[in-house]
Amino acid sequence: MSRSRSLAVGAILLFATVAFATPSHADTTWSVVPSSADGPDGRGVIDLELAGGQQVVEHVAVVNRSTQPVEFAIDANDGYLTAKGYFDMRVSDAAPTDGGAWVEVPDKVMIAAGATSVVPVTVSIPRNATPGDHPVGVTASLDTVSGQVRVQNRVGVRMNIRVTGEYVAKLTVSGVRAEYTGSWNPFAAGSVEVTYTVTNAGNVRVVTDNSILTSTIAGDSRQADTSAVRAREIMPGASRTFSAQVHGAWPLGPIGATISAVPSLAGKPLPGVTAQRAAAVVTLWALPWSQLALVALLVLAFFAVRGIPAWRRRRIEKLILRHRPQEA
Known part of the structure; x- marks a missing residue:
């Protein structure tokens, strides 16, 4: 300083x-x-x-x-x-x-x-x-x-x-970014890492409790943001950036991520003041590369299995013809 x-x-x-x-x-x-x-x-x-x-x-x-x-x-x-x-x-x-x-x-x-x-x-x-x-x-x-x-x-x-005066307890969520990380195991789901910023748009201190809901065609998965700063308060006009990972997301195309920030008042209770929750939505695409690779390997294996007997028959036929006695 x-x-x-x-x-x-x-x-x-x-x-x-x-x-x-x-x-x-x-x-x-x-x-x-x-x-x-x-x-x-x-x-x-x-x-x-x-x-x-x-x-x-x-x-x-x-x-x-x-x-x-x-x-x-x-x-x-x-x-x-x-x-x-x-x-x-x-x-x-x-x-x-x-x-x-x-x-x-x-x-x-x-x-x-x-x-x-x-x-x-x-x-x-x-x-x-x-x-x-x-x-x-x-x-x-x-x-x-x-x-x-x-x-x-x-x-x-x-x-x-x-x-003293008119108190306002309000949050906003902005700057949402989401990135999908797939698993090398085609039989395991991947995870979605979500980064977002919560801003105290009111004039009193609040503590924000955040959660993330991911939606795919396979269903929804909700997870509380348990990062270390989750329970910290946010001053009026100030912002806090959070980053959390949601597991169990299957790469089946579009994945929607909804971030919810539920505030509660910090400090002395304020009767009659209700904190306004905030939410933001982001959509990302995740393709099932490991699953597609597995399918490709299975297809190759299928044709290989079907082709090997025919290849062996042709090889045997060539050997028989090669060693067949020539007519006089």
Whole structure:
């Protein structure tokens, strides 16, 4: 994560209890957890539901587990989910454009060895804020420099800010691609690999449960997408690409694949809000090459079996004629 003109890399660990820094701070460890004004309160994340124009002061506790005093940089920025579904936040030198812009924290905090500091986090919702979810991360970080490389180690807390208003839970499915892989065994069915993208077209966080239905003239086969990211949530406006394999598909011409994405709300329940499911269909052709090859071999074998006796008879007749005594 770049913070200066020098080459920089970064590491962020949200919800972690302890972070280990780079060699110059090899013995520096710290943790960041949600807190009340009096100290850590046992929460794993900070969930807020606020109206436009409302302000609230939350807290995070930064614990210096080291044997020396350390000055930590405090940062708040927009949150997002990685391709694997893990929460992360924008780099500290990137200006926030969403919920991170509504959060105010002190720039730095000096913490004595083994001590805990409660840091205020002021959240001010603009009056014209868009209803729905606006994820934010709050971190305590420590920079180390080695040559031209700067490493920023960040440990933080996730904050889910939900602005009240008209909530919409909706998914779309797009970018569907399907590829058939046949079996070398003509007596075994092949598989269909389907890749597709699910987009959260609503304004609240959802968890999508996906399934794939393949249809051939031999019948239908439904299979749940059990890929590792299936149960991960999708942020408003964000997309996630899934890839799954459906087994038991026979190559009998056209194969239809229907992808269904059934969302459920993430976070606090929203009475009266129904998540809208989405679906997309793609058709591919699969020809029974291994079965055709088997038929061709059987046909060749049939003619070979029928032709061998006739060939043998002709050969014997030639031998008899060759050795028959010539008339005087």
